[in-house]
Structures are given as structure tokens and as C-alpha cells.
Amino acid sequence: MRRSALITITLASFLTPFTLSSVNVALPTIGSEFGVDAITLNWIATAFLLSSAMFLVPFGRLADIKGRKRVFVTGMTVFTAGSLLSGVSNSAEMLIAFRVLQGIGGAMVFATGIAILTSVFPIKERGKVLGINVASVYTGLSFGPFFGGILTQNFGWRSVFLVNVPLGVLVVAIALWKLKAEWADAKGERFDITGSVIYSLMLVLIMIGVSESSPILITAGLALLITFILWESRIEHPVLEIKLFRRNMTFAFSNLAALLNYSATFAVTYLLSLYLQYIKALTPQQAGAILVAQPVVQAMLSPFAGWLSDRIEPRVVASAGMAVTAMGLFVFSGINSSTSISMIVANLMLMGFGFALFSSPNTNAIMSSVEKKFYGIASATLSTMRVVGQMLSMAIVMLVFAIYIGKVLITPEVYSLLIESTRTSFAIFSLLCFFGIFASLARGRIR
Template identity: 55%
Template sequence: MVEAIDRKMILLITGIAAFITPFLGASMNVALPQVGAEFQPDAVLLGWVVTAYLLSTAIFIVPFGRLSDMYGRRIVFIAGMTATAVFTLMSAVSDTIWLLLLSRVLQGIGSAMIFGTSVAILTSSFPPKDRGKVLGINVALVYLGLSLGPVVGGIITQQVGWRYIFVLNGVLSLIALGFTLWKLKEDVQCAEKAPFDIGGCAIYGIMLFALMYGLSLLPDISGAFWIVGGLVALAIFIWWELRHKAPVVKLSLFVNNVSFTFSNAAALINYSATFSVSFLLSLYLQYIKGMDPQTAGLILIAAPVMQAVLSPLAGRLSDRMEPQYVASAGMAITTVGLLLFTLLSSETSLLYIVGSLILIGLGFALFSSPNTNAIMSSVDRCDYGVASGMVSTMRLVGQMLSLGIAMLTFSVFIGRVQITPEQYPLLITSIKVAFIISAVLCAAGILASMARGKMRKNTSEPVVQKA
């Protein structure tokens, strides 16, 4: 049994890991113009500084989660923290755009090792009655990173340059690595005789690359072809996994485990409905309201600040009552917040906007950590790695889908033209339609969240809902 003092260190280690990645991503978005000014890449290549990281992370999360279940989570987590530290510092000294892109890909692979293990380590280290609380703290640190990223990243970029964003994250990674080597002693592995599913990993990687790359190309027609290719690869992947002795993804988790299936579906829907909110409102505040980026950014942190503050409380609440009810209530509140944004106009007050953001932040806080608690509590101890990886995969795919929906509405109403004052009425229309689609998605997510069933027989014993 892990001692209480060790549990605190595990919470600290996984908390630093949870903070680093969203902080780096959010701060790098602010620094992209300076990166572009230094290396002079075209717009597409500059966009790959962000996309390359997301793709490599998404592709490798589940395979590393599976490896951690088979061979031990500690060793995979340590490898991930090491890779993240090394390649983050490599990004800081990159002297060409291509070296920076390579560093970002390798950094994404390191992050995949962390994502595939950190929640699993946290879940296996705490008893069921405390899982919601600690997962809530973990989620809060994710949103703390999202909240501080644009502010701290902007200050660092303006004062000393974009490279020091990577230096700061590299130092944080080294600190987390030191704590890991010092304190993380206990490991969990499930011995299996069958070889690792390399073929399944390859098909999975091709499938996810095609789907996520296709979503990034929308609304261009080439994006649709990539998505169709990804769906074909998905069919091949299912066929392959059903025939492998030790599949990289146990499809039985989805087929026979109602709680796991619908909790993941709810996560995918929620991220698909909410991730583009800050993107859409950033355009609205700057184009329609005439704000500068810094002022717009300060308004937009209202939602992640609410998420960071309330996620631990929501997680603790899911320890005392069914995650099904807490997460579904959060999804319903988020739906109301999205519906409020469908009424945007050029005359909408800032108080209305901030209030709606706070409502969405409250809803997402109530949804996220209880839903993660439900996913991790619905599987056996030996499947924590795959479950942890699936949580992150749903998040990343949902984020890409959300941006794809936003870009699709822009294509339909505005087209491929520069946004000028003459286009502002069409911009507002496209933003409102995107929020309508998101609200409908979120409403459907309430059904998925409720369909998972109850997670425990009483207040402390989780019970897996079988099909």
C-alpha cells in the first residue's frame, strides 16, 4: 500500500506533469508570431509548430498506455518526463524551423508517455473514495496551465523571447523528473505472454493521423478524403484488434463495459462542443468589439479560471454521489452557456459575455473530473494505462473536431476571404451558427452521460456497468 506521504508526492509529480503540457501549448500560441518573424515560414508551416505536437501526442498515447500496463507505469512515465525535458530544451535552441518541428514531434511522443500513465498512476495510488478529489486537483492544474499560459507566455515572449517559454517548461520537466526518480517507487504491471501489438499500433497511428489531419484541413475537400481514409483505417483496426491475442486497445472495454463506453463518448462530445469557444470569442472580441489581444485574453480566462477553482470540488462531489449525475449536470449547464452565446450581436455587453463564460467554466468543472473518475473507476487495475490514454485521446480528437466545426461555418458563411468590416455581419452569423451546433452536440452529450449508468453499489464501492 502506498503511504500517505508518498501519495502527496505522487499528487505533486502528476500535478506538475498535468500543468506543463497545457501551459506550453497555451503560451506557444501567443509566441507563434515571433517564431514566424524569426524563421519566416509560410502560414501552413508555422501552423505545424502546434499541429505536429498534437498529432504525435495523440498517435502515441494509447500505445504507451498499453505498454505501461504490460511493463510498468513508472518506467514509461520516467521515459516520458525525460523525453519531454530533453526535447523541450532542444526546441529552445532550435536554429531552423525544421529542427523546431522535429523537436515538437519528439516532445509530443514524450507527452504521450506522460498522458498514458499519469492518470493511471494517480488512480492506482489512491483508494476509490478519494479518486474524485485527486483527479479534480489534477484537472484543476490542467486548467491552471491553460489560464496562465497566455499571460505568462505573453510576458516571456515580449520581455526575453519565445525560446524562454521552452526553457521554463524544460526546467519544470526536470524538477518533475527529479521528484519522480526520488519518490515514485511503487510500480504496477500486468504480466502477459503475448507479444506487443505492433501491427495494431501502426494501424491505430495511421487511422488517428488521417482523422486528425483531415479535421485540421476542413473545410477544404481534401480534409473529407483524409477523414474517409481514417474511417476505413478504423474499420481495419477493429478487424485486426478482434483477432489479436493482446490487442493494443481491448475492444471488450467498449463492447462489454457500458460505463466506459458512454463516459468516453461524453468526453468526446464535450470537448467537441466546447474547445472552439475561446477561438470563436477571440475573433468576436477583437473584430467586432475592437479589443486588443491582451484585453481579449484577460476576458477569455474567465472560463478556465472557474474550471481550475471548481474542479477539485466537483471531483470531491463525485466521490460522494454518482459521477453520472454530477457530470450530466455539468453538461447541462455547459449547454445553457453555449445557448447564451447563440444570441451574440455587436451590441452584446461584456458582462453578458463574462457571465456566459463563467457558466461554461462551471459546467465544464462539474463535468470533467467526475467523468474522468467514472472512466478510470469503470476498468480493472490492469487496464488503467489504456483508460488513461483513452481519456487524453478523446480530448485531443474532440479539440480537433471542435475547431473543424468552427472552420466549416466560416467557410459556408464567409468563404476564403480576408475578414474586413464588410464581413463582420457574416462573421457574427458564422459564430452564432457554430455555437448552435456546439449547443446541440452538448445536449446530446447529456444523454451519453446519463446512459453510462451508476458507478457504485454504495458511496464507496465502484461497480462496472456491463452490457
């Protein structure tokens, strides 16, 4: 059953990030077909992230109570159905709605995949298996822009979604056929419905508040954040273990560093996809081939960075990676219509190097800072930081686009505003990464 579990989770771990990164390349084509403005285009990308972030923590807790296999299979089924429906959408509003459905399924998969592998494999094999899982995630991110561009250019944007359907059906079939056991380590414990609702509403209010430049919604979201922390601190079976953040500074600052890193970097592919196709007039396939430079370098060097963090204090390696990433983002803040493609590729490779130095050592620091009984919680918390960071990254772009461009179609008349929006977004991201260096350094020693 171990091999079947590894194959199943590896395929699922490839599929969800592949979808996430491939859609970015298809967005200009989608925008052209539906005639939507820049803000709506952002929502097509963000809807998946928002719904994933809303449900990831609650589904992770539900899986511990009701069974991880059950939640995983349900998640893959929902994700596959969402992919099919997204591929046959006939309006931007319909596509956004089905992207939300995709994200709900993705949240179930994110919340259970690593937990299933941890449950199946013994401790002595766990590191190798989780390394394979991380590699599959990076491979999905790497192949997404490249194959997304090929699919969009040759078969239309709908193929980016429809290609998930047979793979999703295969994953569900293997899981039902080969995974005979069920894992529910918290069986019988109560599910924190109140905390889950507060958590989900908090994220929705903050996200919409940032994208719509609404101080009222942002304030309401922050008030719910405080309410959530207070509620989770006083109940017996919380949906998110708040105490770990208060009592473990390494855990807290490592997760903060992850949040800042993802907030500063996720929208890079989205911004450059628009820039390359609108400003440089490249095809989706050409844009995808350029964007693949960053994740390929990251995938190649991540194992080395993880090995290095076993020998050098992880905070040193991760902080160096954050600094390299901040430098790359700062370089992109000077992008203009005459910026050469070779410079973009070189800087993407530099950022890939920075991502690699940060990601594996930071994960190592988080997992090494907690006792074995908290491995599941630590893994789920890191996943939450990733998804929330990705969501905030897109929210920042939405806010900048709303200020500079507004709700208008991206036409040659607004190309200069698109460039200014891109430059401003990268400047904000470089500043976030700069602060992330100090969060990374503040985590303290592990060894």
C-alpha cells in the same frame, strides 16, 4: 517515495496543459512574425494534439510492458527538448515539426502519470491523490492563458515554450533521483505493433481529411477505424481493450459523452483568443486575463461537483453540466464586433460552471463502472477521449476557417470572415454538446 511520486507527477500534470493553453494566446503574435495564414496557424496549435493522440494509447500499453517510470522519464525528456527547439524555431514549418515532438513526449507523460500514482498509493489514499492530480491539470489550464499572455507581451512568444525547459529538467531530475521502483504489470506480454500503426494512421487520415475537406482521406480513416476495431477484438493482447465498450454501456456512453464534450469545448480558448486580439485589439496579456475566467471557475467548482456526484446519480449531474455548456456555446454563436467584454467574461464563467458539473462526475461514472483490474485501461481510455476530442475540436475550426477564410493572412480585410467563422464554429459546438446531453443520459444508473 510516495511524496516524491506525487510531486513529480503533479508538476508534469501542470506543465503539459499549461503549455497547451498558453500557446493559444501567443498564436496571433506567432502568425504576425512568420506571416502565416489562418490554416497554418491552426496547425501550430493542432500539431501537439495530433501527435499526442496518435501515440497516447500505444505508449500507455508500452509502459505496462516495459515500465511506467522509464516511459515517463523518456516522455518528459522528449517534451522538454521539444519545448526548447520550439522556442528557437525560425519558421512556422519548423515550429509545427517541434510541436509534434512535444506532443510525442506529452503522450508518454499523459499515458503514465496517473498509472504511476495508482501504483504507488494504496486504495484508501488514491482518491485524494488523484484529486490533487486533477487539480494540477486544471491549474495548468487556468494559468496558461494568463501567464502565456504576460510572457508573450513582455518577453515574446518564444518565452511561452522556453519557460518549460527548467521545469522539465527539474521533473526529470526528481524522477531519476527519487523514483527508485519500476512498474511493469504486463511485463512479458506482446506489444501490438500492428494495432498501434493502424490506430495512428487512422487518426492522421481523419484529422488531415477534415482540415483539408477531403472525403477520400476521411473515408480511408473511417475504414481504418473499422479495421482497428476488428483487429483489436480478435488478438490476445490488444493495445486498446475494445470489449469494455461492447459489454459496458455506462463505460461506453460516458466515454462518448467525454469525447463530445471535449470536441465541443477545447477550441473555445483558441477562437476567443483570436477574436479578442484581432477584433477587440486587446494585448495578449489582456486577452489572457479574460480567458482565465472559465478554467478558474471550473477548478474552483470541480471538487464540489465530484462530491455531488457521490450523492446524486453522476449521469444527472454530468448531463446538467453538458446542458449548461451547450447553452454557453449557443450564446457565443451570436458573437459580433460589438459584443461586450463583460458579456464574454460572464458567459465564460457560465461555461466554467458547466465544465465543472460535467468533468468530475463523468470521470467518477467511468471509473465506477469498471472492476479494479481495469482502472488503468479506463484511465487511459478517458485520456484518449480527451486528446482525440481536443484534436477534433481544432479540426472543426480548421475546416470552418478553410471554407470561410482560406489560406490567407488574418488582416482587417478578413475580420468580418473571422467573425463569421467564429460564429459558425460555436454553432456547431453547441449542437455537438446538445447531442452530448443524450449520450450522458443514456449511460444508465451506476448506483
